[in-house]
Amino acid sequence: MSQALLHVSGVTKRFGGFTALNDVSLQLAPGERLGLIGPNGSGKSTLVNCLSGTLVNDAGSVEFDGHKLDGLPPHKRAYLGLARSFQLPRPFGSMSVRDNMRIPLMYTAAVRAGHQRSEKEIRERTDELLRMVSLSDKADARPVDLTQVDMRKLELARAMAAEPKLLIADEAMAGLSNAEVDDILKLLMTLNSKGISIIMIEHIMKAVMAFSQRLVVLVSGTKIADGVPAEVIRNDDVVRAYLGQ
């Protein structure tokens, strides 16, 4: 993997005396679908936060698409094409679904494209993204009126509005029904088929196995496995620490 899109080396993150991430390294190839799994509290979201810049790691470095990310604030990482969805969706509550889409289109996507879009282009792109996630008929709704699955679709569409090279989906399926999980899974596969690399953090193993070309397992902040999914889930350490629960 000489041309990794994402290169994480030796990332360590401490909260006071507690080590949430311990010397974590991993790579992601362009277009790859990576599953990141591990028990609650194993450091998955902390890793996402260190990658996206909402937390500053204490040691180690992150390189994305040929750029050193260390020291860059979240919005600059977004400008480079790194997008994440939050485990708890964070829409702008006072704005309609449509207006929620406008923000990343007006700012992050504009910087990525190198020019501001016209009103008409923003409108078209918003409609296109809402169609992609099947939210067209809810464009005028407020986020608070959305069902949980629609809220998660909005969260993903907002991340996609920035036209990222990498999307990190942090538990985008938690709490959903089987059919809804399939919906989100299909959506992530569609995005990946457009060339976007995806890191999927998920507990629903059926979805993880259907999605992932590679699996990384975190336990207590340490990476204990990284490889072909079918082999990783048979790994004794992985079964003992996570899957056997």
Ligand SMILES: Nc1ncnc2c1ncn2[C@@H]1O[C@H](COP(=O)(O)OP(=O)(O)O)[C@@H](O)[C@H]1O
């Ligand atoms: N901002 C924070 N301050 C203190 N401890 C935190 C903070 N964020 C996460 N932690 C702790 O770090 C550990 C890993 O959390 P997290 O990354 O959210 O785990 P996961 O996403 O794998 O469930 C947990 O023990 C959590 O309580």
Ligand SMILES: [Mg+2]
């Ligand atoms: Mg988490």
